[in-house]
Amino acid sequence: GQQLNQSPQSMFIQEGEDVSMNCTSSSIFNTWLWYKQDPGEGPVLLIALYKAGELTSNGRLTAQFGITRKDSFLNISASIPSDVGIYFCAGHLGMTGKLIFGQGTTLQVKP
Amino acid sequence: DTGVSQDPRHKITKRGQNVTFRCDPISEHNRLYWYRQTLGQGPEFLTYFQNEAQLEKSRLLSDRFSAERPKGSFSTLEIQRTEQGDSAMYLCASHSGTGARNEKLFFGSGTQLSVL
Numbered sequence: 001g002q003q004l005n006q007s008p009q010s011m012f013i014q015e016g017e018d019v020s021m022n023c024t025s026s027s028i029f030n031t032w033l034w035y036k037q038d039p040g041e042g043p044v045l046l047i048a049l050y051k052a053g054e055l056t057s058n059g060r061l062t063a064q065f066g067i068t069r070k071d072s073f074l075n076i077s078a079s080i081p082s083d084v085g086i087y088f089c090a091g092h093l094g095m096t097g098k099l100i101f102g103q104g105t106t107l108q109v110k111p
Numbered sequence: 112d113t114g115v116s117q118d119p120r121h122k123i124t125k126r127g128q129n130v131t132f133r134c135d136p137i138s139e140h141n142r143l144y145w146y147r148q149t150l151g152q153g154p155e156f157l158t159y160f161q162n163e164a165q166l167e168k169s170r171l172l173s174d175r176f177s178a179e180r181p182k183g184s185f186s187t188l189e190i191q192r193t194e195q196g197d198s199a200m201y202l203c204a205s206h207s208g209t210g211a212r213n214e215k216l217f218f219g220s221g222t223q224l225s226v227l
Contacts, residue, residue: 004153033215042115042202042218043154088153096167097144097206097216101153 006089006102014110019076021105023089031092032065032072033099036085043088047074079109113137115219117203123225124193131189132222134203143186144216145178146202147171154202154218160186193226200224 006023013019023032031050035043047058049065049072056063062075072089086106090099116135124130136143141162146154157176158168162183172178175193180186190197200223204216 035218040120040220040223042204042220044218045215048215090153096159097142097204098156098159098167099154099216101155103151104153 004089004091004100004102006087006105008105009103010106010108012108012110013079015079015081017079019079019083019107020073021075021087021107022071022073023091023102024071025091025100026070027091027093028069029091029093029100030069032063033090033092034061034063034072034074035088035090035101037088037104038085046087076107079107081109081111083107084109115203115205115217117201117219117222119222120220121223121225123227125227126195127192129189129191130193130224131187132201132203132224133185133187134219135185136203136205137217138184140205140207140217141183142206143180144204145186145188146204146218148200148202148221149198157188190224193224195226198224198226 047063054065086104144159145157160180
């Protein structure tokens with residue numbers, strides 16, 4: 001079946017640093033999404049990407065839809081303590097809301 | 112609060128017992144999804160409804176699992192004869208399904224199931 005591989009698996013950074021994480025797939029997707037999940041809560045949508053090559057920002061977050069449609073990248077600039085959490089990429093292909101999620105990147109920010 | 116609501120937030124049960132979870136989607140959303148998430152993994156699709164019709168079920172949804180959405184509003188997910196491997200976070204999500212991006216799912220806070 002389709003699988004998404006996220007890297008790195010975890011990151012421990014200093015407040016104020018920039019963060020980069022990526023997601024690769026063996027299959028093509030029409031849409032890439034990035035979610036953030038806090039402990040004990042459901043995922044919250046951060047950014048959605050709809051076109052190969054697209055670069056989209058949401059505040060300090062910037063994500064890109066890879067040209068091959070098999071990868072996506074998320075950057076967080078000037079990290080702050082509330083950025084702590086697990087970041088998931090998700091790919092979407094069909095006409096429903098069925099998403100394929102990666103395993104997540106755990107981000108810890110040291111004040 | 113007009114988000115997706117799930118109840119209960121936590122459930123501890125003994126192996127072999129039946130459990131039922133409830134999800135109330137965002138009121139104007141006609142599509143409702145169930146996902147399961149185990150520790151250290153991303154959510155995995157289980158099933159989805161458009162209004163009251165269950166349109167797709169994952170192979171992950173064994174015969175012990177049943178989901179309903181009788182009036183096209185709230186949904187229930189029942190697990191019969193629970194097993195320790197059923198321990199997970201069960202997430203519900205919804206979206207409007209028409210005139211909107213189908214992939215923009217809004218998730219609830221989940222029900223954390225622990226089977227002892």
